[in-house]
Amino acid sequence: MASATDILPRRNLGPGEQWGRQVEVIVRDEQRAADIDRQDIDGLGRAHASTLDDIARASARLKDALQAIPYPVVASDGSEDFTVSTGWTEVARVSLTAPPGKTLLNVIAFGRAFGRGLVETEVEVTTEEGMFVWPFPLGTVSDEWGDRPEGFHHGIDFAVAEGSNIRATADGTVSISQVWQGSTSNNQDGLGHYVRINHGTPPGGGPELWTGYAHMQSAPPVSAPQGVIQNETIGQVGSTGFSTGPHLHYETWEDGVRVNPREFMDRWEYTSSTTTETIIESADTHLSRLVIGGMTSREFRSTAGVHSPVWGVGMNTSSVIVSLQIRSQTTGIYGSHVDNAATLTVLGSFS
Structure with a gap:
């Protein structure tokens, strides 16, 4: 003063x-x-x-x-x-x-x-929800979940070039890393080289979630119980197992039950939005x-x-x-x- x-x-x-x-x-x-x-x-x-x-x-x-x-x-x-x-x-x-x-x-x-x-x-505020991203663009989907002549199809197929990197769709822990032995005598063998990942439960609570990746080109580069992060390469697209051409067969589970990947993603897909607040x-x-x-x-x-x-x-x-x-x-x-x-x-x- x-x-x-x-x-x-x-x-x-x-x-x-x-x-x-x-x-x-x-x-x-x-x-x-x-x-x-x-x-x-x-x-x-x-x-x-x-x-x-x-x-x-x-x-x-x-x-x-x-x-x-x-x-x-x-x-x-x-x-x-x-x-x-x-x-x-x-x-x-x-x-x-x-x-x-x-x-x-x-x-x-x-x-x-x-x-x-x-x-x-003015600050930018980013809001994030969900956990999962699609393994490939939806424009490459060649077959949907559901009935077909050879039996029920428990996943979605992505027709992409052979050798394309397959990436984990969310953080998790490898629960199965299957090396195909050349047989298609059962459903598991029919998946070819195959990886399944346990993603745990969502942050806000909910069922335990898994994803599966089938028909890989060669033995998976990841093994159980290895941790992986979203978008980490876990294999390449191939045509091993019961397959008529190179593609990724993508499966999703909730509490051990296979569910339609589209419905799965409706519930758990990762989204991010940015708004400006004063x-x-x-x-x-x-x-x-x-x-x-x-x-x-x-x-x-x-x-x-x-x-x-x-x-x-x-x-x-x-x-x-x-x-x-x-x-x-x-x-x-x-x-x-x-x-x-x-x-x-x-x-x-x-x-």
Whole structure:
């Protein structure tokens, strides 16, 4: 907090030196009161109406004290709500005029404002669901799950080039790594070189899940109980076992029961979506200043959302316009949804 002497240097006060010295004492006391008010507002998070009452009472204290000085004084004040954007923005304005035939000698302004600066930041938020990806594009499907002349087909076939890498469709642990011995005498042998992976249960709970990959070109490069990650190569497309040409026969299980891979993927397919959200946070540091008759005070720093700039200057005019202005030191705004209020009290000595 600046000293009263910094705020009201005597060399700028002009006539009325005694009035100026007494003002310094009053301002110093008012600054202490402002500190107490600031703590109250921060600690209790007061609503808008209460905040406006606080700053009005603070202005009244200063005005009453100054008017008690035995020197002719005129006073004017005003208060209002405000919304502040980036840059210096006027939040209160007062016009002070000396009595007819009189001249303003000294002017002191006391601003009081409450408003939290806000910073708007756009962030990308990614939402992920499910576990599994398809082993190959659905456009390469050559045979679906279901009945066919040679028997029920417990999977989906992907007709892709021989030697194409087969990748695990989700993280898991290899439970079967079958090396084909050249026989097709039973269903298991008919799968040729074959890998089955146990993927456990979904993160949110559910059945235990498995996937199977059949008719590989050669002995699988993975073995049980090896862990694998999604998209890791677990073999190449071939035509071993009961097969009429190169393809991947893809199977899926839930709790040990084979299910249609399309229905399986309806429940467990991995999806990712990205949206842009606006995060609004309270800015830490803000500035305020007073403009008296076109002369601008130094900048007063506030870190609590409460501004209490006080400034006095020597004048030689019949009237003056005084303005209270606020600016955020960060890239951001003062949002209209924050309880903002301001008041400005201006007093002047005249002769």
